[in-house]
Amino acid sequence: MADDHRSAGWFDTDDAPPVGPIAGDTTYLEAIRAALEDELAEDDRVVLIGEDIGVMGGAFRVTEGLWQRFGDDRVIDTPISEIAITGSCIGMAISGMRPIAEFQFADFISCAYDQLVNEAAKLYFRFGCPVPIVMRAPAGGGVGAGPFHSQSPEAVFAHCPGLKVVCPGSVQDAYDLLRLAVADPNPVLYFEHKALYRALRGPLRRGRPDGALETARIVRPGTDLTLVSYSATLSKALEAAQRLEAEDVSVEVVDLRCVSPIDFPTIAESVRRTTRCIVAHEDTRTLGIGAEIASWLAEHCFYDLDAPVMRVTSPDTPIPAAKSLEQAFLPSAEKIAAAVRECIVQ
């Protein structure tokens, strides 16, 4: 991350060149915008709602240009009212619309916690009424944004039956998971990682994606150990796997994609082959997503495992602001590689 004072968001997210037209070489951020654009263009029922997403295009410029193209009725700026934003999405969804809300930072979803877990999550189970809302939120650290602009709230919501939670870790998934979320009849929280916005680039295939929302994917085959990760940590996991190849360790990397519900069959199939597993994520350790995966494996793959399932996560502290502290806090390719080395000798 550079200290370029003209970067396109409240926090610098990258030192990449300015955003260009969408092409073979697309950023994660552009892929999100493309999904929003395609949804707005193809489906009249879709609206975007949030703070500063209109004329300004959002704090990170994700919605840039969409208000200009689709107007006030489809791209709705609101007061700073996370409760009302969330509740109104529920009402609009039940009325036949497909609202996609943006929280300015994932940290602020804490203010809407009650509406999400009590209104949105439970209505279908109680009364059979689907609540097709999508709540987008820039999550994660790595940009020196401190304890209140860097949180990873996915596990809190993954604990709540009735909510789905996706955390794209690739450019294509930034697009696909968003479109699948809109198509899903349930409330879906979509945590986009702000450190990937301009740092992650790749080709993008636009168009309605096939497949289900809640599927994990083997993104790198391997034989010695299964490394499960998602979101920004996925890139670090892939980097660790790359490095370990040089050491003749063959790591299979599974991208979880959807952290609730979790696609256990895909993970289990891999772990039964490799007999070892590490889960790596940026959220803190205690009761992070890794806890559910490790305990599920410990129960269901007990006799397949040759070593304990390990977790590489942030420590159980708030996220420190200073880069020197944040680097030590976050999982890294090196920390993941070290854990793999430790695990395979057991």
Place this chain on the structure above:
Amino acid sequence: MADDHRSAGWFDTDDAPPVGPIAGDTTYLEAIRAALEDELAEDDRVVLIGEDIGVMGGAFRVTEGLWQRFGDDRVIDTPISEIAITGSCIGMAISGMRPIAEFQFADFISCAYDQLVNEAAKLYFRFGCPVPIVMRAPAGGGVGAGPFHSQSPEAVFAHCPGLKVVCPGSVQDAYDLLRLAVADPNPVLYFEHKALYRALRGPLRRGRPDGALETARIVRPGTDLTLVSYSATLSKALEAAQRLEAEDVSVEVVDLRCVSPIDFPTIAESVRRTTRCIVAHEDTRTLGIGAEIASWLAEHCFYDLDAPVMRVTSPDTPIPAAKSLEQAFLPSAEKIAAAVRECIVQ
């Protein structure tokens, strides 16, 4: 639970006789009240704050008589404002007071989620300023109170570094853990189980308790399997252990008491002896407290375990209202016993 229309709370919590003076035979509810009374009497800095805790003595009558004895300044009724109640506790605590808040039901703590995880939990780490608040909340199901009066929110807060979370499962702990919580310089969430209020009885020793807040306790020694539980499920675990004794299965029961931070040394010591472990709790399975314990054991006691760590929990659904559904939803002594039988043959 009876259908006695004169029971002392919004929901019937028991068919026990009316509350009498505190004696050798004390209810869980009376133990909580005794702790509040002793704190108010011994420490001028302590105040109670919440909705309807004054003249009415709270929805469950936990604070009955305290307003009459200690007055408006020590027992503070508020408007329905969970955010302001929580924030004001933080401000009072920093000012040298020892506020104990009551949420009318633990379910409503969702409205205060933001203040708890962002203001209260992080201030000490950021600025070294302790936040000695206690947030009491009647949690749990079993009284037919439905999806919004029966929740078990402990895991959500246990995931947040900086908060401590206790869940007393005995009469003595209802008293001791509350007093230890008040003495603790950190924010402590105290989840009292409403189904135990009048159902659980026992002798009570009053007075400032020894020991630390975050300690688990072996409440029934055994040799074949370690059964970890807390709160109302503890009674069911003990009942299961009792039944299994007749089948010559010796179950060691560990009362977790404090679910954040978790006392792993005590659990590990037990599991290393018994080589088998089951965690039983009322909260839903995915990312419930059991997930952290099972994954910790899978990592740290891998070579000590002769069978997978199992979890006996509620299923991943909202809590249904009708008793016929709620009974099927909740963990029971029978479900726990069945899991133990399954575990010991592995």
Place this chain on the structure above:
Amino acid sequence: MTAAKQKPRAATNTDVDLGLSLLHWMDLSRAIEDRLHVMKRQGRLPGRLVSGRGQEAIPVGATLALEAHDIVCPLHRDLGANLVKGITPTEFLCSYLWKTGHPSQGRDSDVHIGDLRRGIYPMISHLPDSWPVALGFGMASTRLGLDRVTLAFCGDGATSTGAWHETLNMSAVFRTPNVWVIENNKYAYSTPLAKQYAITSLADRAAAYGMPGVEVDGNDAIAVHETVRQAVDRARGGGGPTLIEAHTMRIEGHAVHDDASYVPKELIAEWKARDPIDALRGRLLAAGVEAERLEAIAADNKAAVGAAVAAAEAAPQPEPSGSEEQEVYAPPSAGDWVLPPAKDAGGARP
């Protein structure tokens, strides 16, 4: 937009048909709740029991001002709103008795009832969490041109919450077709108004948002009806939301377990004397309606409640499906939820 606080308005006429309709639903609501109290004493009712006794004029008077395709968001004292919008006495009894035979099939219970297909959003306990959702119904109506008005109720106590504030402010900003009704029954559980807020009128808060604020005698069904009808008309006409404060009194405990000993006896006596059903009966008699017609309403309702109790008691308990975890998420095939048809699709007034 200017915010004007309007004077309380008196009922302007006594339309006999309207009066009889109001009486029918208010009496039915009371007959059900009174019967529930008897059942509670008899040990035939599990769980809790809350009632809107003495407040029936508000949910009934207000909800009768809606069209079939409008939505209502009742809270725990608003059985009348549920009835007017189509929840049957048997369904309600089944909900209270933890039986099947009502929309949530025992997954939720008692006053947590509703059915979006009939235009009733089911409440949750958290006060007033339906309000932000009701705001969304309003926003959707404007954006989709549904011509739909959404009416939401809450108590005096709920006005102290953050959800209440965010909702009203955003409703004013977007000029949504919502009618927001506060049932000021002088207590939030044991908490009197003086411990809840430091002003004299909650309708005055309308000025803090930029919408009209109106006070009305909540025990005068016709006045409530006319006040709400005007607000509904304004909302439907694009004039934006209205905040209405209906003054009433909770003449019983918060729920059946509560003897309300913290309420001055005179206050209860004063308001019992202003019973909204008695008042409406009196007005109808004065307008020349024969006493027999009024007796017939009461008798019919009583019979209906008796039949409902029998049906509900005979209804089966819900049985666990064993696959509840698969029923938490709507399947991919779940279509759009069926709200009541838009006005021009021909919805009739209830």
Place this chain on the structure above:
Amino acid sequence: MTAAKQKPRAATNTDVDLGLSLLHWMDLSRAIEDRLHVMKRQGRLPGRLVSGRGQEAIPVGATLALEAHDIVCPLHRDLGANLVKGITPTEFLCSYLWKTGHPSQGRDSDVHIGDLRRGIYPMISHLPDSWPVALGFGMASTRLGLDRVTLAFCGDGATSTGAWHETLNMSAVFRTPNVWVIENNKYAYSTPLAKQYAITSLADRAAAYGMPGVEVDGNDAIAVHETVRQAVDRARGGGGPTLIEAHTMRIEGHAVHDDASYVPKELIAEWKARDPIDALRGRLLAAGVEAERLEAIAADNKAAVGAAVAAAEAAPQPEPSGSEEQEVYAPPSAGDWVLPPAKDAGGARP
């Protein structure tokens, strides 16, 4: 309790000492923030950069009305409040530069600064989450007889949140010794007032809670100071809280990355012409203060900022302790937090 909205009040006199003090802190605040902007362009500053440029009269004018044992809760445009209450320029620079040498030692950064020992509650990002905490300071003051007033700031945008509403209502109910200041700078990030609320004055909302509401020209440091001083006096005297709306304008982007192209140029030009520092200088000159004295203030501040930058750049980065997980909870031995001593313990005005 009656709620009266009071007329904006003009500054009544130009106390030269007060004026010079105001100028000193406002100029220091600006000198620091201007210097930060230069450093940002030079690539010497990591992270984000927000400033209160053009709004300095509000935090400085208001905070100078406090006693040493009072508490202030600044938000992101309130560097001046931090300075007046004792945060040094070097500490502030260290916070921005992710260094040690400031209260959070790099665990938090930039404007998230404060120190309870000096009576400054450190902000978090969530708006305005310090307000419920400030309410608690007020409640404690009354209950412990601390004679302490708590002053809290927020922007126009923060008034739309639930936390804001719950706080003000409870503050009025308990008549807490709080002064609540809204810095209405016409925008919440890109959102103009018309998209935030549908009324003309936020001070009018005071009437919705039952406390006095006052509007003041937020670019007139003396008027702000006098208005807040009266509110502080009222609070200390047991008269309860006051809501003050200080009108100003965010004359730059929301933060350094934002060119504020969505703000009409004329609006910015209009408010730039009403610069609070220029205005105060003008008044001091008109009151006969020699220009040299004013130059000296600016020169001293410039030198202080230069020294602070050098000190901060030389300060070490924080190093991970490796035992962070053990530093999340206060140890059992943690004593009471040391707030500034109560008035009669002899605290001096800053």
